[in-house]
Amino acid sequence: xxxxxxxxxxxxADQGISxxxxxxxxxxxxxxxxxxxxxxxxxxxxxxxITCSGGLTESTMxxxxxxxxxxxxxxxxxxxxxxxxxxxFIKIMETSTRQDLVTIPIMKTLETLLASDYLSEPExxxxxxxLHTLCVIECNKCKVIGKLVAGVGVFANMLTFADPILxxxxxxxxxxxxxxxxPKVRQQAAEKLYTCLLVxxxxxxxxxxxxxxxxxxxxLSETDWA
Numbered sequence: 001x002x003x004x005x006x007x008x009x010x011x012x013a014d015q016g017i018s019x020x021x022x023x024x025x026x027x028x029x030x031x032x033x034x035x036x037x038x039x040x041x042x043x044x045x046x047x048x049x050i051t052c053s054g055g056l057t058e059s060t061m062x063x064x065x066x067x068x069x070x071x072x073x074x075x076x077x078x079x080x081x082x083x084x085x086x087x088x089f090i091k092i093m094e095t096s097t098r099q100d101l102v103t104i105p106i107m108k109t110l111e112t113l114l115a116s117d118y119l120s121e122p123e124x125x126x127x128x129x130x131l132h133t134l135c136v137i138e139c140n141k142c143k144v145i146g147k148l149v150a151g152v153g154v155f156a157n158m159l160t161f162a163d164p165i166l167x168x169x170x171x172x173x174x175x176x177x178x179x180x181x182x183p184k185v186r187q188q189a190a191e192k193l194y195t196c197l198l199v200x201x202x203x204x205x206x207x208x209x210x211x212x213x214x215x216x217x218x219x220l221s222e223t224d225w226a
Contacts, residue, residue, distance in 0.1 A: 025059055025063035026063045028063075029063050029064055029067035032045050032067075033070070036071055042088060043088055046088045046092065047096075047102070049064050049067060049068060050064075050068070050089070050092065050105060050106050051101070051102055051105045051106070052064035068109070068113070069118065072118040072119070073118070079121040079123040079124060082118075082119060083126075086124060086127040089106060089131060090130050090131060090134065092106060093106055093134040094134065097137065097138070098138070100146075103138050103147065104147050104150055107135060107150035107151060107153070108150050108153070110131065110154050111154050111157055114154065114157035114158065120161075122161070122162055122163060125161055125163035125165075128161060128163070129165065129166055129169070132158060132166065135154050136173055138151065139151040139177070145182050145184055145185060148177060149184065152174060152185065152188045152189045152192050153192065155171075155174040155177070155192075156170075156174055156189075156193060156196050158170035159174070159193075159196050160196070164205050167206065171206055174189050174192065177189040178193070178225075183226045190225045194217065194220040197213065197216060197220070
């Protein structure tokens with residue numbers, strides 16, 4: 001860089017690039033993708049990206065989610081790299097306990113990713129158990145409705161895994177939220193669990209037999225959770 005009349009001119013400016021769209025979320029996230037594999041910068045970058053993906057403006061949210069999905073699509077079939085990706089989530093949550101501006105977007109982002117097929121490998125169950133524990137900590141004695149609703153989304157999507165330990169813990173968590181003091185949380189828990197039971201082809205890890213399944217679906221659909 002060089003100084004000229006009190007102002008700094010970059011090499012880019014010297015080459016005639018007078019404008020870079022730093023206010024454009026798509027442009028910004030495309031630029032940082034090349035640093036996703038950097039051990040030095042990846043945690044900080046993903047922290048910002050995930051926080052954006054779970055909230056802020058709609059355009060920023062869409063752009064950040066697009067960047068995340070593009071990154072995960074490159075890891076298709078590689079559960080080892082996906083595990084490393086999830087460990088970044090775990091690290092961010094561990095260092096941001098009770099920091100709602102960070103943990104709520106992370107939980108919302110995790111719900112979105114779990115609802116897709118990007119993180120469905122059974123080899124990821126161990127990482128999911130760690131994330132479940134961290135989400136439980138966030139929801140424990142929590143009075144922030146938005147965080148509790150985000151927790152419902154995470155736990156409900158964890159029910160689709162084939163790991164019995166994870167499914168059992170996620171079911172207990174969502175049943176606990178089904179009796180939460182806040183009506184919106186109860187309604188979301190009932191709705192998510194009801195939907196999950198309907199779409200699962202194999203619900204044997206959740207409910208023992210068909211009679212109990214029918215009873216559960218009936219109670220969830222007919223009870224006034226408000």
